[in-house]
Amino acid sequence: MISLAGRDILHSWSRFVLTGFGLGLLIGVTLTMAGVYRGMVDDARALLNNSGADLWVVQKDTLGPYAEPSSLRDDVYRVLLGLPGVARAANVTYLTMQVRHGDSDLRAMVVGFEPGQPGQPEYLLAGRQVTRSHYEAVADEKTGLRPGDTIRIRRHDFRVVGLTRRMVSSGGDPMIFIPLKDAQEAQFLKDNDAILNERARTAANPALNRPGVPGLLEAVQAAQNASRSVNAVLVQVAPGTPPESVGAGIRRWKHLQAYTRDQMEEILVAKLIATSARQIAMFLVILAVVSAAIVAFIIYTMTLGKLREIAVLKLIGTRNRTIAGMILQQALGLGVIGFLVGKTAATLWAPVFPKYVLLEPGDAARGFVVVMVICTLASTLAIRAALRIDPATAIGG
Amino acid sequence: MNGLGIRIEGLHKRYGSGDTAVDALKEVEMTVAPGEVVGLIGPSGSGKSTLLKCLGAVIDPSGGRMSIGDEVIYDDGWKTPDLRSLRRDRIGFVFQAPYLIPFLDVTDNVALLPMLAGRPNPEARQRARELLDALDVGHRAGARPSQLSGGEQQRVAIARALANQPPVILADEPTAPLDSERALGVVRLLNRMARQFRTAIIVVTHDEKIIPTFERIYHIRDGRTYEEAGQGKAPD
Ligand SMILES: Nc1ncnc2c1ncn2[C@@H]1O[C@H](COP(=O)(O)OP(=O)(O)OP(=O)(O)O)[C@@H](O)[C@H]1O
Ligand SMILES: [Mg+2]
Numbered sequence: 001m002i003s004l005a006g007r008d009i010l011h012s013w014s015r016f017v018l019t020g021f022g023l024g025l026l027i028g029v030t031l032t033m034a035g036v037y038r039g040m041v042d043d044a045r046a047l048l049n050n051s052g053a054d055l056w057v058v059q060k061d062t063l064g065p066y067a068e069p070s071s072l073r074d075d076v077y078r079v080l081l082g083l084p085g086v087a088r089a090a091n092v093t094y095l096t097m098q099v100r101h102g103d104s105d106l107r108a109m110v111v112g113f114e115p116g117q118p119g120q121p122e123y124l125l126a127g128r129q130v131t132r133s134h135y136e137a138v139a140d141e142k143t144g145l146r147p148g149d150t151i152r153i154r155r156h157d158f159r160v161v162g163l164t165r166r167m168v169s170s171g172g173d174p175m176i177f178i179p180l181k182d183a184q185e186a187q188f189l190k191d192n193d194a195i196l197n198e199r200a201r202t203a204a205n206p207a208l209n210r211p212g213v214p215g216l217l218e219a220v221q222a223a224q225n226a227s228r229s230v231n232a233v234l235v236q237v238a239p240g241t242p243p244e245s246v247g248a249g250i251r252r253w254k255h256l257q258a259y260t261r262d263q264m265e266e267i268l269v270a271k272l273i274a275t276s277a278r279q280i281a282m283f284l285v286i287l288a289v290v291s292a293a294i295v296a297f298i299i300y301t302m303t304l305g306k307l308r309e310i311a312v313l314k315l316i317g318t319r320n321r322t323i324a325g326m327i328l329q330q331a332l333g334l335g336v337i338g339f340l341v342g343k344t345a346a347t348l349w350a351p352v353f354p355k356y357v358l359l360e361p362g363d364a365a366r367g368f369v370v371v372m373v374i375c376t377l378a379s380t381l382a383i384r385a386a387l388r389i390d391p392a393t394a395i396g397g
Numbered sequence: 398m399n400g401l402g403i404r405i406e407g408l409h410k411r412y413g414s415g416d417t418a419v420d421a422l423k424e425v426e427m428t429v430a431p432g433e434v435v436g437l438i439g440p441s442g443s444g445k446s447t448l449l450k451c452l453g454a455v456i457d458p459s460g461g462r463m464s465i466g467d468e469v470i471y472d473d474g475w476k477t478p479d480l481r482s483l484r485r486d487r488i489g490f491v492f493q494a495p496y497l498i499p500f501l502d503v504t505d506n507v508a509l510l511p512m513l514a515g516r517p518n519p520e521a522r523q524r525a526r527e528l529l530d531a532l533d534v535g536h537r538a539g540a541r542p543s544q545l546s547g548g549e550q551q552r553v554a555i556a557r558a559l560a561n562q563p564p565v566i567l568a569d570e571p572t573a574p575l576d577s578e579r580a581l582g583v584v585r586l587l588n589r590m591a592r593q594f595r596t597a598i599i600v601v602t603h604d605e606k607i608i609p610t611f612e613r614i615y616h617i618r619d620g621r622t623y624e625e626a627g628q629g630k631a632p633d
Contacts, residue, residue: 001512002505011500011541312496315455316557317485317513391484392455394496395446395569 005329019298020334023291024341027371030287031346034363037280039356044268046166048261052118053234054243056259057250065094065232066170067272077233083249085241090117091230093183096173100152106143108176109169110153112183118234121177127162133179138162140174154186170272172355188229198224288374296378299331303382307389314391324383331379335371401467402597403429403565408461410447421447423620429597434588436608436627437601439617445601449567453488454480466564485513489558491568495550497542503553504538510560528556532586548579559590566598577606584610
């Protein structure tokens with residue numbers, strides 16, 4: 001027996017390839033959407049791995065520092081260092097903002113860190129780490145910056161001295177690492193007018209400006225304007241110490257929140273990325289329905305165009321099963337063409353996507369199965385129409 | 398096995414029921430010997446297509462008896478269980494239009510029937526080529542149906558009808574779209590094939606050009622058949 005479906009496909013291959021191509025672009029978009037989600041999860045993991053921390057200590061009752069704002073005094077880390085099992089502890093700040101570069105600005109997450117401490121970018125692609133305590137920066141390659149570039153953050157210029165990779169926020173913004181003091185200033189320091197206003201207001205307050213207590217006013221004003229806050233403290237535990245036990249101690253005695261690596265990943269993936277994941281899932285459903293509609297429509301119209309031939313095939317003794325198989329194989333053939341086109345397209349355009357797109361072979365395999373199932377379901381309409389044809393119509397009136 | 402040709406006795410077909418019932422066939426009597434080509438002629442609505450559909454096992458008669466070769470296919474409500482293989486193996490169909498499968502080449506259009514009957518592809522194609530040669534379209538064996546002239550397509554359709562060596566061929570207006578020379582060519586072929594393969598052939602026609610070629614003609618009027626001797630001027 002010959003493959004009726006194969007012959008029909010060869011006979012009208014141009015229509016097949018064109019439809020398959022259109023379907024393929026849809027499948028490519030679908031695979032890319034899945035890849036964007038995978039990329040977000042992977043970015044989150046890379047972020048956690050590269051920060052080199054075992055525990056994230058943040059403000060009590062917050063999901064900080066990535067999912068919610070968190071504010072801690074910047075001397076907390078010294079207390080933490082005194083706890084048993086804590087090897088290293090370092091302040092970090094995070095602030096997503098527009099960073100000026102030349103005439104344009106780019107959106108980035110500015111990270112304040114202490115050079116040589118947890119929170120420092122681990123891998124450098126080019127240049128060096130920050131060595132001076134002011135006005136140097138290491139940027140993620142996705143910023144497009146080069147070593148030697150100058151960027152402006154708030155009131156100060158920074159020189160890019162190194163490039164790192166895979167350090168992006170959960171929103172997809174690349175990170176720029178600057179010294180902690182500069183970052184605190186950028187985040188917490190008020191502008192000059194605000195400082196003058198604040199000082200005048202404090203000086204006008206008789207409770208704080210007492211004639212009999214020299215130095216009180218100055219002390220209060222200094223305290224008001226100091227930038228003494230950070231967003232989190234990254235803790236490395238001593239070798240052999242379970243991070244969770246150290247975290248439990250911090251939560252119990254220091255009235256702070258401490259998250260382990262796993263808890264942090266749970267927050268990033270399950271809470272922060274969850275909305276995006278639901279959006280992507282919704283898109284996947286819509287794309288699946290659209291693909292099914294396209295396949296069903298094409299296969300159905302192609303079958304309607306062959307009603308006379310199908311009646312003749314039935315009249316000369318072709319089994320219903322053979323005819324159904326022919327239509328099903330055509331639908332599956334369309335799916336295979338579409339999948340190949342889609343996979344190729346997704347692979348080609350993933351690198352130029354603004355977000356990290358992680359195409360996993362497992363997703364491709366699942367996608368292929370789904371495409372085949374969709375094509376099978378979509379062909380049922382055409383198969384039903386074909387099986388309803390009466391072979392008597394071939395003889396005519 | 399083709400010893401008995403076609404035999405139809407007292408065939409009756411009623412469409413619908415109650416007030417709207419139509420008795421398309423009332424009392425059809427017909428025999429066609431193996432190797433014989435008979436004409437079936439009648440005015441519009443007289444029941445010609447209905448008769449071919451009953452004999453072609455695509456609609457059920459309402460009464461009477463039909464046999465093909467040595468096999469009874471219908472007897473007063475009883476019918477052969479496997480109508481599909483009956484159509485595939487025992488009956489060849491030729492229509493007014495050739496109705497070839499557009500996505501198969503000429504050889505495979507013919508070879509499809511033996512293939513459907515379970516013959517291996519090389520054997521089926523070999524058989525198809527022999528038939529196409531016999532019908533003078535062997536040189537077009539690799540072409541698509543759409544690349545053939547109307548007459549060539551009709552000859553391929555006849556080759557297809559013969560492909561499983563059925564004891565019976567039913568032809569419904571097979572010459573309608575052809576000019577008189579080609580029409581006579583098709584009749585000549587049917588006669589030759591009937592003799593060569595001992596096939597019983599019924600040709601439904603309005604075609605004045607070919608009516609004189611039949612040895613015997615059945616007239617059908619108002620659901621009843623009347624036999625008449627033809628002029629029998631079969632072209633050679
Ligand atoms: N499916 C059907 N349901 C009801 N009546 C039918 C049906 N098919 C045919 N008839 C009726 O049966 C009668 C015979 O029809 P049939 O098609 O056999 O005629 P015919 O001889 O082939 O005519 P023509 O030369 O016009 O093709 C007609 O009166 C027709 O209206
Ligand atoms: Mg008719």
